[in-house]
Amino acid sequence: MSSTARGQTPSQTVGPYFTMRLSGEGENVLTTPETVGERIRVEGRVFDGDRRHIEDALVELWQADSSGRYHHPADDRTDVPLDPAFSGFGRCASDFQTGAYSFLTIRPGPVPHPNGGMQAPHLSLTIQARGMLNPTFTRVYFADEEAANAADPVLQSVPLARRSTLIAERVENTDSSVPTYRFDIRYQGDDETAFFDV
Amino acid sequence: MTQIYAPRAHEDHPPFLYSDYKSTVKRSPSHDLISIVQTLTETTGPGPAWVDLSDDDADLTTNAGTGGEAIGQRSIITGRVLDEDGNPLPDTLVEIWQANACGRYMHWRETAFPAPLDPNFLGVGQCRTTDDGEYRFLTVKPGPYPWGNHPNAWRPAHIHFSLLGPSIATRLVTQMYFPDDPLFALDPIFQSVPEHGRDRLIATYDHSVTVENWALGYRWDIVLRGMAVTA
Numbered sequence: 001m002s003s004t005a006r007g008q009t010p011s012q013t014v015g016p017y018f019t020m021r022l023s024g025e026g027e028n029v030l031t032t033p034e035t036v037g038e039r040i041r042v043e044g045r046v047f048d049g050d051r052r053h054i055e056d057a058l059v060e061l062w063q064a065d066s067s068g069r070y071h072h073p074a075d076d077r078t079d080v081p082l083d084p085a086f087s088g089f090g091r092c093a094s095d096f097q098t099g100a101y102s103f104l105t106i107r108p109g110p111v112p113h114p115n116g117g118m119q120a121p122h123l124s125l126t127i128q129a130r131g132m133l134n135p136t137f138t139r140v141y142f143a144d145e146e147a148a149n150a151a152d153p154v155l156q157s158v159p160l161a162r163r164s165t166l167i168a169e170r171v172e173n174t175d176s177s178v179p180t181y182r183f184d185i186r187y188q189g190d191d192e193t194a195f196f197d198v
Numbered sequence: 199m200t201q202i203y204a205p206r207a208h209e210d211h212p213p214f215l216y217s218d219y220k221s222t223v224k225r226s227p228s229h230d231l232i233s234i235v236q237t238l239t240e241t242t243g244p245g246p247a248w249v250d251l252s253d254d255d256a257d258l259t260t261n262a263g264t265g266g267e268a269i270g271q272r273s274i275i276t277g278r279v280l281d282e283d284g285n286p287l288p289d290t291l292v293e294i295w296q297a298n299a300c301g302r303y304m305h306w307r308e309t310a311f312p313a314p315l316d317p318n319f320l321g322v323g324q325c326r327t328t329d330d331g332e333y334r335f336l337t338v339k340p341g342p343y344p345w346g347n348h349p350n351a352w353r354p355a356h357i358h359f360s361l362l363g364p365s366i367a368t369r370l371v372t373q374m375y376f377p378d379d380p381l382f383a384l385d386p387i388f389q390s391v392p393e394h395g396r397d398r399l400i401a402t403y404d405h406s407v408t409v410e411n412w413a414l415g416y417r418w419d420i421v422l423r424g425m426a427v428t429a
Contacts, residue, residue: 013371136214
């Protein structure tokens with residue numbers, strides 16, 4: 001590092017009042033009428049170590065567009081089209097009464113892995129809350145992408161017993177007009193969600 | 199394959215479990231984090247492209263839109279967002295939220311503390327860093343406030359900062375504190391930071407930022423993860 005090197009600013013909790021700023025109305029809807037791709041809904045609940053719902057979690061979603069391109073300068077692939085009507089980011093505060101969160105988005109395309117091959121379609125989730133001094137990072141994979149999941153280097157790096165915590169299952173939701181996937185987020189215990197050191 | 203970003207410096211951040219801050223006990227992961235080779239998913243992020251829908255801005259003393267001004271010590275909070283090598287990080291979305299000068303948040307869950315609300319102060323703001331990585335807010339200095347962690351617990355005055363910087367890997371939410379707060383030693387959230395990193399959360403009074411007959415000036419630089427060293 002250069003002589004101007006300095007240390008990372010430490011993380012602190014978002015606390016109980018982040019909804020003043022960080023998850024406004026509509027921020028969990030990533031689609032507009034112009035967005036390209038198959039609409040899906042991703043929903044779930046956030047639970048603590050006693051499996052009580054976390055009533056004040058901030059869930060942030062980041063994903064590629066339907067072609068697998070990220071809306072970001074570091075994804076400079078010119079052979080993959082960029083959907084200008086899709087930012088790829090959303091955020092949602094969990095429900096105070098139930099711990100539920102949801103996103104309306106599109107099914108992402110596959111994204112290359114730097115060691116070669118393609119990653120299975122996935123979403124990146126960042127979770128923060130009162131009582132969390134650091135963010136936790138996880139990924140959502142889709143149960144109906146079995147072949148792609150089996151070849152995904154990140155998913156395969158997760159111990160077998162914990163891999164299922166990263167798979168969103170297709171569920172029936174009569175309130176939803178689009179395919180709906182369920183992805184719960186759990187802290188502690190044998191079925192704790194796998195979290196990554198990104 | 200080499201990593202794009204330098205590792206998250208866990209030794210500079212609080213632990214997940216810090217039992218003096220009681221809510222961490224049931225809300226911290228119990229398994230080790232799983233290391234990952236950074237892919238485009240981690241090395242991209244919403245910072246540069248995402249536009250927040252809210253219409254507030256960087257002047258918290260007037261952005262309630264009432265035509266009135268917030269009550270409190272008018273304060274300019276400015277600084278630069280940098281990476282670990284000192285490079286400025288432009289286009290970072292900086293969002294802040296805070297209590298008012300009495301220590302009261304404009305939030306429906308804040309009901310226990312009988313301090314007055316200020317109708318002219320929402321306590322939220324946003325801006326983007328310039329090409330030099332600079333951000334700047336005009337606000338009022340927040341008051342300390344009590345919370346339920348332990349008997350007679352009070353948080354030092356602080357402003358919450360959220361930074362959507364270059365990538366998912368650099369995501370940071372933190373809190374900025376004011377110099378010489380007597381509550382530092384008593385606050386488990388502040389104390390959760392390893393001792394060598396605590397000063398990094400405290401703004402410096404800067405008389406060159408202070409505006410005569412108007413507002414006090416504070417400077418606080420924020421350092422996000424840098425790029426990995428390539429041999």
